[in-house]
Structure formats: C-alpha cells, structure tokens
Amino acid sequence: MIELSDVHKAFGSNKVLRGVNLTIPKSTSMVIIGGSGTGKSVALKCILGLVTPDRGTITLDGQDVTKGDRDAFLARFGMLFQGGALFDSLPVWQNVAFRLLRGSLKRPKAEARDIAVEKLRRVGLKSETADLYPAELSGGMQKRVGLARAIAAEPEIIFFDEPTTGLDPIMAGVINELIREIVTEMGATAMTITHDMSSVRAIADNVAMLHDGVIKWTGPVSRMDNSGDPYLDQFIHGRAEGPIEAVR
Amino acid sequence: MSLTASLAAIGRPVLAALALIGRLALYAFETVTHLLRPPFYGREFLHALVQIGWLSLPVVGLTAVFTGGALALQIYAGGSRFNAESVVPSIVAIGMTRELGPVLGGLMVAARVASSIAAEIGTMKVTEQIDALVTLSTHPMKYLTLPRVLAATLAVPVLVGVGDAIGIMGGYLVGITRLDFNAAAYLKNTADFLETWDVVSGLIKGAVFGFIVATMGCFYGMHSGRGAQGVGRATKSAVVAASVLILAANYILTELFFSA
Ligand SMILES: Nc1ncnc2c1ncn2[C@@H]1O[C@H](COP(=O)(O)OP(=O)(O)OP(=O)(O)O)[C@@H](O)[C@H]1O
Numbered sequence: 001m002i003e004l005s006d007v008h009k010a011f012g013s014n015k016v017l018r019g020v021n022l023t024i025p026k027s028t029s030m031v032i033i034g035g036s037g038t039g040k041s042v043a044l045k046c047i048l049g050l051v052t053p054d055r056g057t058i059t060l061d062g063q064d065v066t067k068g069d070r071d072a073f074l075a076r077f078g079m080l081f082q083g084g085a086l087f088d089s090l091p092v093w094q095n096v097a098f099r100l101l102r103g104s105l106k107r108p109k110a111e112a113r114d115i116a117v118e119k120l121r122r123v124g125l126k127s128e129t130a131d132l133y134p135a136e137l138s139g140g141m142q143k144r145v146g147l148a149r150a151i152a153a154e155p156e157i158i159f160f161d162e163p164t165t166g167l168d169p170i171m172a173g174v175i176n177e178l179i180r181e182i183v184t185e186m187g188a189t190a191m192t193i194t195h196d197m198s199s200v201r202a203i204a205d206n207v208a209m210l211h212d213g214v215i216k217w218t219g220p221v222s223r224m225d226n227s228g229d230p231y232l233d234q235f236i237h238g239r240a241e242g243p244i245e246a247v248r
Numbered sequence: 249m250s251l252t253a254s255l256a257a258i259g260r261p262v263l264a265a266l267a268l269i270g271r272l273a274l275y276a277f278e279t280v281t282h283l284l285r286p287p288f289y290g291r292e293f294l295h296a297l298v299q300i301g302w303l304s305l306p307v308v309g310l311t312a313v314f315t316g317g318a319l320a321l322q323i324y325a326g327g328s329r330f331n332a333e334s335v336v337p338s339i340v341a342i343g344m345t346r347e348l349g350p351v352l353g354g355l356m357v358a359a360r361v362a363s364s365i366a367a368e369i370g371t372m373k374v375t376e377q378i379d380a381l382v383t384l385s386t387h388p389m390k391y392l393t394l395p396r397v398l399a400a401t402l403a404v405p406v407l408v409g410v411g412d413a414i415g416i417m418g419g420y421l422v423g424i425t426r427l428d429f430n431a432a433a434y435l436k437n438t439a440d441f442l443e444t445w446d447v448v449s450g451l452i453k454g455a456v457f458g459f460i461v462a463t464m465g466c467f468y469g470m471h472s473g474r475g476a477q478g479v480g481r482a483t484k485s486a487v488v489a490a491s492v493l494i495l496a497a498n499y500i501l502t503e504l505f506f507s508a
C-alpha cells in the first residue's frame with residue numbers, strides 16, 4: 001500500500017503540489033487524471049524519491065520511503081517515463097534487460113536477452129527490434145520499449161506515465177490489456193497517468209483527479225460517471241465550459 | 249548606489265563562486281569515495297578508456313608535434329642572442345615534459361572530452377535518462393561519473409607521455425632539417441640532460457588534469473539545466489571550468505614540485 005499525506009512541492013514560485021493525500025491499496029490499479037501541467041508526473045517522481053517533496057510524508061507498507069534501504073526500495077518498482085527515457089547508447093534489448101544485466105538481479109546474458117525479447121513481444125514489438133538503437137524507433141515504439149523495460153524485472157509496483165500516448169487505438173488497447181493483466185494476474189500494484197478516458201475505464205480500479213495541487217476527487221472507477229463533482233464531470237466529458245478554466 | 253547595495257553587488261558573486269567551489273569539491277570527493285564501494289562497472293570503464301584515451305591520441309599528438317617544432321625554432325632564435333643555440337635539444341625536452349606536454353595535452357583533452365562528457369550526461373539528464381537509471385537501481389555516480397573520472401585519470405598521463413615523445417620528436421625534426429643540428433648529437437644532448445623527474449612530474453600533472461577534466465564534464469552534465477539550452481550551457485561551463493582549473497592546478501603543482 002502506498003500512502004501520500006499532505007505532500008507539497010514547489011519549483012521556485014510555481015506551487016505544483018499543495019497537499020496531496022492519496023492511498024493506493026496493494027494489488028490495485030490507480031489511475032491519475034488531471035490537466036496538463038498539474039503535477040501528475042511530479043507526484044510519481046516524489047514517490048520514487050526522484051523529486052524531494054517540500055513537506056508531507058509518503059509511505060510504502062507503512063514505511064517512510066525516504067528512510068531505509070534505498071536499493072531494496074527501488075528494486076520493488078518499475079517505471080515508464082513520459083518521454084520513454086531510453087538509454088540511447090544501448091540497443092533496445094539491453095535497455096529492456098538493463099536490470100537483468102547488472103546488480104542483484106543479474107543473470108546470464110542469453111537468458112536476459114530471451115526475457116527482453118519476450119517482454120518486447122508482449123508490447124507488440126517484433127524480435128528484430130531488439131538489436132536496434134532507440135533513435136531508430138518511432139515515438140510509439142520507444143514508448144513501448146520503455147514499457148517493456150518497466151515490467152522486465154516483474155516488479156511489485158509499476159508506474160506508467162502516459163503509457164498509451166502516441167499509440168494507435170489498437171496498440172493502445174493491447175497496452176491497456178497488458179496493464180490490466182499485470183495487476184490481476186501478477187498481483188502488481190499499478191499507478192497510471194493517462195489523458196485517454198477509454199484507457200481509464202480499461203485500466204482503473206480507482207481513479208484520482210489532480211487539480212490545483214490537490215486530489216479533487218478519488219473513488220472507484222464505477223462511481224466516476226455519477227460522482228456529482230463538477231470538476232471531474234467537466235474533465236471526463238472534455239468540456240471547455242466549467243469550473244476548470246481552460247484558457248488562462 | 250548606496251554602500252550596502254554596492255557591497256551586496258560584490259558579495260553576491262563572491263558567495264556564489266565560493267558555493268560553487270564547495271559543491272565541486274564535494275562532488276569530486278563523493279566520486280572518489282565510490283572508488284571504494286562496489287558495484288563497479290567494468291564495461292563502462294573500458295568504454296570510457298577508449299573514448300577518452302585512445303580517441304584523443306590524434307589530437308594530442310598533433311598538438312605536441314607542432315608545439316615541439318615551434319619550441320625548437322623559438323629557443324634557437326632566443327638562444328642565438330647569447331650564442332647558446334646548443335641548448336635547443338635539452339630545453340625542448342624539459343619544456344615539453346614539464347610544462348607544455350601536460351598543459352597543452354590537458355587543455356586539448358578538456359576541449360575534446362569535458363565537452364563531450366558534459367553534453368552526453370546533460371542530454372541524459374534532460375531526457376530523464378538519469379532518473380531512469382536511478383529507478384533501475386543504478387547509481388549515476390557509479391555508472392556514469394566514476395568510470396569516466398577513473399579512465400581520464402589513468403589515460404591522460406599516458407597521453408601526456410606519448411605527447412612528450414612526439415613533441416621532442418617534433419623539435420628534433422625541426423632541429424635537424426631547419427636548424428642544422430647533427431641528428432646523433434641532438435638525440436644525445438636530449439638524453440643527457442633529461443631527468444626522470446622531468447618526465448614523472450609531467451605525468452603526475454597529467455593525472456591531475458585528467459581527473460579535473462572528467463570531473464568537470466560529469467559535474468556540469470549532472471547539473472545541466474532543462475532543454476537544449478541547458479545542455480549547451482553545461483557544455484560551455486565544463487570546458488571553461490576544466491581549462492581554468494588545469495592552468496591553476498598547473499601553477500600550484502609547479503610551485504610544489506620545482507620551487508625552492
Ligand atoms: N524539474 C523541474 N523543475 C522545474 N519545474 C518543474 C520540474 N518538473 C516539473 N516542473 C513543473 O511542474 C509542473 C507540473 O509538471 P508535471 O510534469 O508533473 O505535469 P503533468 O501533470 O505530468 O503534465 P502532463 O500531463 O502535460 O504530462 C509544471 O508546471 C512544470 O513546469
């Protein structure tokens with residue numbers, strides 16, 4: 001279980017998070033929605049310790065994430081970055097198998113490669129892709145390689161930052177299914193950021209909406225459509241009119 | 249401008265400079281501590297050794313050969329003013345090994361290596377590759393910084409040694425073709441006057457300069473601002489800082505080695 005309480009983060013005068021409270025139960029899928037630039041990516045990075053919150057606490061299974069063994073903590077996580085963040089000096093398969101080639105999860109090269117190829121297949125990439133370099137791939141392919149890397153070591157907790165942006169509808173469907181599968185079959189805890197409402201419905205157990213630096217609404221996906229919350233309603237129906245000012 | 253305002257105007261950049269020096273020193277110190285703590289990334293180290301050492305050979309060699317040649321001409325011209333043309337071989341050798349080999353070699357490596365390290369790591373930083381490394385349980389200091397710093401510290405002295413030899417050869421070629429030195433006498437004169445410490449002191453300088461170059465490249469890359477502009481600024485700062493620090497360190501080392 002991941003718990004954020006009263007998390008604040010500002011960059012200079014830009015107050016991005018202003019008291020985020022959120023609980024993600026174990027083995028469930030949480031989807032975070034919210035306007036562009038509201039701090040969704042920053043919130044994920046706070047949990048991983050890539051960004052240090054100014055205030056508030058984040059706990060994983062009751063343990064403060066800033067305390068204790070950092071290596072052991074990170075070994076439980078996988079993360080897909082919004083921009084892919086592939087290592088452009090390494091071929092695709094070494095990107096995917098990065099964790100399996102070094103450190104505590106190290107295994108023989110051939111085995112690591114087999115796992116990488118299998119993960120690539122699951123995100124809809126052919127085995128020929130394995131030996132290409134990231135710069136030789138299209139944007140959507142890079143995204144999927146990033147996804148394969150995030151799940152390669154079968155972590156308990158996986159963060160997906162916009163997994164389906166830039167993918168065609170069919171591939172987006174494949175990825176949604178994959179994320180769902182990882183949660184239900186492998187019992188992983190997933191936290192996904194997406195702007196795609198069909199993804200939300202396909203992936204989520206629970207939904208949280210970030211707006212103005214706080215969680216404006218959170219609840220099970222089934223209650224999303226009749227929440228009565230004007231912010232959430234405006235967002236999921238994509239209306240220009242409403243409490244969220246679209247043009248600032 | 250009031251007195252306090254002008255004092256503040258002086259004080260602010262001074263404080264900023266001191267803070268920067270402090271951060272650089274801490275960064276260098278942290279890099280060294282990783283030398284003692286596994287894991288180590290051997291492949292990254294070998295890769296850096298090739299990039300920094302092997303691929304810098306042409307540029308360092310070219311610099312040295314032209315410098316040695318020009319040095320021979322200058323010393324001949326200066327020496328002829330008091331009939332001391334015969335010092336050319338020994339002064340070329342001493343000048344190359346003690347000063348010009350390490351300093352010019354160091355500066356060329358700074359231009360070539362500090363810039364490329366800063367640009368590479370800076371780009372990794374702005375494209376979140378550094379964050380990705382961390383989430384993959386890999387310490388950026390160990391994976392990126394230490395291999396480069398170690399490789400540069402070991403490779404630059406070798407480059408300096410090669411540069412010394414090529415520079416002396418440049419002086420020799422100019423000496424026998426343009427200045428009418430006897431080839432055997434030139435070589436004998438060089439060998440007779442050159443001391444081990446002349447060469448070794450230059451190699452030690454090379455090691456220090458190599459450490460400086462790679463550390464600056466990594467430091468500025470890791471602290472790169474956002475976007476292409478941030479990477480550009482990081483690259484520029486790395487080269488400037490490495491060059492200035494090389495010249496400052498050279499003075500201090502020369503004081504230590506040769507004064508009194
Ligand atoms: N390292 C940083 N330095 C300064 N400001 C930052 C940094 N990271 C994020 N920000 C700022 O924080 C705010 C939130 O950014 P974030 O990337 O979390 O948005 P987001 O909700 O993920 O948006 P999107 O849906 O477009 O990805 C933005 O205003 C951004 O400018």
Ligand SMILES: [Mg+2]
Binds near residue numbers: 040041042082161
């Ligand atoms: Mg984002």
